[in-house]
Amino acid sequence: MAEVFEPTRYSPLSGLPTPRGGVEMTERPYVGKVNLRGNPDDREFRSSAQKQLGLELPLVPNTWRSREDYTAYWLGPDEWLIYCADQSQFATVDNLRLALGQSHCAVTDVSDYYLVIRLTGDKARELLTKGTPLDVHPTVFAAGMCAQTCIGHASVLISCLDDAPTFDMQVRWSFAEYLWNFLVEGTREYEQS
Numbered sequence: 001m002a003e004v005f006e007p008t009r010y011s012p013l014s015g016l017p018t019p020r021g022g023v024e025m026t027e028r029p030y031v032g033k034v035n036l037r038g039n040p041d042d043r044e045f046r047s048s049a050q051k052q053l054g055l056e057l058p059l060v061p062n063t064w065r066s067r068e069d070y071t072a073y074w075l076g077p078d079e080w081l082i083y084c085a086d087q088s089q090f091a092t093v094d095n096l097r098l099a100l101g102q103s104h105c106a107v108t109d110v111s112d113y114y115l116v117i118r119l120t121g122d123k124a125r126e127l128l129t130k131g132t133p134l135d136v137h138p139t140v141f142a143a144g145m146c147a148q149t150c151i152g153h154a155s156v157l158i159s160c161l162d163d164a165p166t167f168d169m170q171v172r173w174s175f176a177e178y179l180w181n182f183l184v185e186g187t188r189e190y191e192q193s
Contacts, residue, residue, distance in 0.1 A: 012115070012176045021190040022123030025183060028116040028168065032089030034082040035075075036096065038105035045103040052099040053082065064146045064159055073146045073159060081110075081157065081170075114157075115176045119183070120166040123190055128158075128167065130186045138163065152182040 013027050038045045040059055050056050055067040058074040065072050070092075071083040084092045089111045096107045119127070128136045134149040135141060136158075146159035154175040159168045171179045 012173060013117075013180055016177065016180050017184050019127075019184050019190075020187040023119065023121040023127055023183075023187045023190065025180065026118050028118050030086040031111070031116050032084040032086055032092065033109070033111045033114055033170075034084065034089055034092050034096070035108045035110045036072075036080045036082055036105065037078055037107075038100070038103060039078060042103060045100060045105060048099045048101070048103065049096065052095050062145055062147045064144065073157060075148065075157070083116075113172060114170045115173050117169045117171065117176070117180065117183075118166065119169060120164055123187070124165050124167060127183060127186050131182060132156075132158070134158065136160075136167075138165070151179060154179040154182070 009030065011027055011029060019025050036049065036057075038049070040046060040057070046057060053067075053070045053072065055065050055070055055072060057072050057080050058065045061074055061077075063074050069085055069088065073081040073083075075081055082092065089109050093107050093109050100107070125136050125138070128134075128151070131151040132149050134147055141147070141160055143160050143162045146157060148155070148157050150156065151158075151169065154171050156179070157170040160166075161168060169179065
């Protein structure tokens with residue numbers, strides 16, 4: 001009987017140091033991610049995507065919407081990123097392509113390209129200000145907002161989930177360890193707080 005190969009998943013964040021006082025960081029492991037491109041002025045495109053995802057695509061720049069199994073992030077005038085449950089990205093891609101039919105669009109699985117780090121705690125906003133040019137003050141960057149920016153030398157998609165504050169940062173797998181260590185280093189001053 002032939003052996004069956006079972007791949008092992010490994011995160012680049014395994015075994016890395018943890019942040020200090022006032023900040024918590026965790027990986028949101030294996031989130032399905034689908035990039036969707038299309039014309040937002042095409043009602044049929046928007047309606048078909050909405051029927052498939054169960055939510056309207058956000059049309060306001062730098063916002064996101066979530067419902068049940070899907071979260072949609074506005075990336076640009078004709079581009080969205082869809083988060084879905086792990087391993088459901090394959091069906092999501094197929095179902096969107098089928099639902100969008102002849103619409104001029106592109107649907108691409110980008111799950112293996114990005115990793116998501118969740119940052120929370122009373123010092124989370126302060127920590128972010130150390131590494132990003134994005135104004136993360138709560139009056140400017142509040143719950144329901146997202147933006148593509150950089151933290152240190154890493155390009156990220158950052159979203160504000162709530163007023164706790166809680167942020168999700170999507171980063172390329174190849175920059176994940178760098179970003180994690182950059183943020184942990186930024187918490188050193190909080191150790192005695």
